[in-house]
Amino acid sequence: MSVNISVEAPIENQIQEITYDGTEIYQPPLTLSESLAKYAQKIDFSKTELEIKKEELNEDSKSDTDSKEAFQSSLWPWDSVRNKLRNALQEVCVLADVLAIAKDKRYLVLDPVQQETLETKPMVQIYARKKALAGAASVLLAGSEKMKNSQTEAARSRTTLDFHIELLRLRQNWRLKKVSNTIIGDLSYRTTGSKYLQTGTFEVTKAEDEEKTNSPPSSPLPGSTASAKPTSALRVSIPSELQGVAYIEVLCQKDQEDLCTANLTLLGSGAPPTNPDMHWQQKLEAAQNVLFCKELFNQLAKEAVQLQAPVPHMVVGNQIMATVLPGIQLIIALRHSTSSDKKQQNPPPSKSDHDHVLEHSLHQLLREVHHKNTHHPFPHPATGPLGPSKKRMLAGPMAADRYELLEMTKTQTLLEQIVQQAQHFIMRMRTEYVLDTIAKEVKDPLITSHWNTLNSPTQSCVKIHISTHGYDAVCRTPLIIHVGEKSLKCICRDGKVMNMSYEPQELRDLIFCHINQHQILAVQALAKTMGWQALGNSNHLGTGTVEPLGNASSCLLSSPTGDRIIAVRCEPSTDTQVSVAHSPRQDFFPSRLVTERKWEHLGGQFRDVRLDKMEGRNFLHKMELLMASLTSSS
């Protein structure tokens, strides 16, 4: 341990002056006579000895500078002491003179002074005590009243929340700011990227106290307080244009007949807005919904006017009409019912085929726009330009050609997107209808359709299987249909791609053609398992009557020994025809023309088989039985 400790004597003398170089100049200590005079000066002779002692202690604790000044100011150090002593001597002399005169009893007589006795009246005492007690009682009563009040206040605050706590809750969900003495809130979507001009400000005020007092005082029973609606200590006032209930109605109309409807509302906004007891949260949510619907409709209306559609969109009042497919209109309407103009008329009862998808899509589309307004892609080199999409930024290094770049600049408006979704919705519905009706109509080959559960709003996919009951393993015709916005794409069994328009009849015809082909293919596959030989087949037979749609298909089968031939002809419009020929004929008689037996293998006459009279569950079953019987008989 090598810490230097400096030891210094305490300063005994007062410092008179400190020079600029830091040296301290001390006062010379007082001489004995000086200090005696200083102390003597402090003596107050008018006080008792005890007081003097106390006083002296205090004086000592005081700073010495005062005493020094006093010491210096007086001319002579013992002056005050002398004055005080002289005054005391004077008083003592006067007292001695008075006593001497009084002793003589000639000039001065000292009489004892009569002390006045108090009259004590008992009644007055009683009154006084009564009064004092009454005062004490009132103090106690006032205290108890105060305590009771605070108790009831606490009980009430359990049912009606404190204004500040409510304000805190409000702040957690809504944007608030204080402007001078009022609290202004904002329920617009501007912070989330909305560019709608209408403001959504509301004012927050404290609920009036009268209303609180009007409500019955909270009863001690907890059951009754729970049943009473808790009144809020907070009031929100919403601008009149945002009051009421609004929703966007989406209708797909075909010749004045609704195909689907969708109502865009927020849950819980059905409560009538006039009700002042409505909780502020619901009130604000309803107002926000009104604002959202207005923005959405405004945007759609703007686009409807700007878009150059082949069939122009119409905007009439609060309604937009767009043609989706020929004969089918999409109607988007803004329904806003304020409390003042009429009694709340409920929206028409929703139909059983109420579709929530379009409703949801509209919501989603505008939110996407909002999201895009606030979320910009980051520039990839940090110094790069801000704004272009990630795809556009990659376009350079990926050497995108001018068409790809043009595609990138194209953006779809909300209306275009919703029209596309509506088109797809109708296409899907039509496809479903066609497939279901065919499955109902056609019993022999079974038609099963599997819809993909995952699809996009504008594209879905269905897989169709054509198979025969009991012969699924023998032959099965798969088809895949992509349902788009205005067209269908069918991928056939052999990989051929058929593009169809929005007319459902085209799909119907295609399925019927495939049913025919399936029958012919299934018969051939069955023949293979039976040991029969397929001599030939044609999917598009040129012979026979002209079909209203497609072509007939046919095939020829020969028995294992080759002595029987079955011909099958399938026509889309009529039923299948089956004919049987024998070759050679059992009885052979050589003639002059046909000399040798081998020529008889050319085959004989085809005779029709009446399938409807045959045993069997379905066409393939009948064919199996037919082939089996022809094989055994040979």
Added chain:
Amino acid sequence: MGVTILTQFALENKTGPQTVEVLSKRICALGAVQQGHFLVDCETYTSVPQLGHQRTVHVLHNSEQPATVFSLLDNGTKITALATDGLFDLLMMKMSQFYTSKKQTKAESKGLRYEIGDFYVKLGTVTVSSNYKGILVEVEYRPCVVPAMCWDLLKEFLQGFLGLTAPTNPPTYLQNRMQEVYTPIDTIHQYLEHFTMFRKSPGIYRN
């Protein structure tokens, strides 16, 4: 996306504009529709001696890929290709102390662009530092990306309007890459080949 074949074309006793006129008449007779203009340019930068072994950077722009700057770094033995976005031009400006450009070697091919079915035809007049050098015909077949699969078709199409002077073999650059997927950088390689040939050839001052 598609496969592009680039070939030089010249007619006897005809100037450049006349040749282009003849070709455009022929292609229009086949049913082509004119669709604007096109421009392919090439600027060459060489490294300064302080950098050691000399390297050459060819910076090319193709109006078909307007957002892209192609650059080919030639170090004598190997060519490295790079496709970047437009900022590369600014980068080259910053590097002017290391890579200096020779203005007199700036080559470009520009002219009219035609569409005929799946084919795009571009009739380009090549100039090197604004001196006329010749005619380059570019034919692109859009639906295919593998040169081997559409070379015969392209050859036939080229013969259809270029006559007997049409190439009978694929371009030398493509000969080793016939089975690979064609990318826009392959077009740039072909252009560079032709531009280097034009630069080396003695000038044809006929316009």
